[in-house]
Amino acid sequence: LAAIPSVVLGLWGILVLGPYLAHHLEPGLHDKLGFVPIFGAPEATGTGLFTAGLILTIMIVPIIASICRxxxxxxxxELEEGALALGTTRWEMVRGVILPATRSGIAAAVILGLGRALGEAIAVTQVIGGGTKISHNVFGPSDTLASKIASSYQGAASGIEASSLLYLAAILLVMGLLANVVAQIIVRRFDPLRGAR
Incomplete structure (x- = not known):
């Protein structure tokens, strides 16, 4: 799944996932949980934050899984064999040896995956609905930094609109850089195989 281009996943989200959510999931959630403001969508459209979140999840899970593998x-x-030689089961060995040894790397993999999702523009632009403000419910149209840049830059006239989009791009760049720096700090500081520094 990591090799599938973003535009293909976005198209799949528009043609397959969005209509499925609009006809099956969104009405059920609205009926059962409509009293909760985030599920109080007036109509099921299949586009919005929820669909964009599902598409991003489909995009980043393979990246996180491959890093964790x-x-x-x-x-x-030696650590695995030593634990098994002491009489632990395979699950106890995984829980007591492998997961503690890789905990910081797993956290870093999740942060890197979230950094990838933060900068995703094409698939999100296709399925988020193109709202001009952050929606109060998960099914409403909205916008992210990356999708706002992707959808507005082509038509931006010179001047304040183009400048504001460049500022959004700078903010997005800094956020992605911070995600990578935090991931590196976690790996270097808490890596039990190399020792804490």
């Missing part, structure tokens, strides 16, 4: 393979065999 590499982390699990990097745990020394």
């Amino acid at each position: 590499e982390l699990f393979l990097a745990v020394p065999n």
Whole structure:
């Protein structure tokens, strides 16, 4: 799934996921949980924050899973064999040896995946609905920094509108950089295989 282009996932979200959500999931959630403001959508459209969140989840889970797989393979065999030799079950070995040894890497993988989702523009622009403000419910149209830049930059006239989009791009760049720096700090500081620094 990580090799599927963003535009293809966005198109799938518009043509398949959005109509399914509009006809099956959104009306049910509105009927059962309509008293909660975030589920109080007046109409089911299949586009909005919820659909964009699902598309982003589909995009980042393979990235996080592949990084975690590499982390699990990097745990020394001696640790695994030692735990099994002491009579632990495979699940106890995973819970007591592998997960603690890779905890910081897993946290860093999640942060890197969220950083990837933060900068995703094309798929989100296709399914978020193009609202001009942040919606009060998860099914309403909205906008993200990346989708606002992608949808507005082509038509931006020179002047204040273009400048504001460039400022949004700078904010997005700083947020992505901070996500990567935090991930690096977590890995370096709390890596039990190398020792805390």
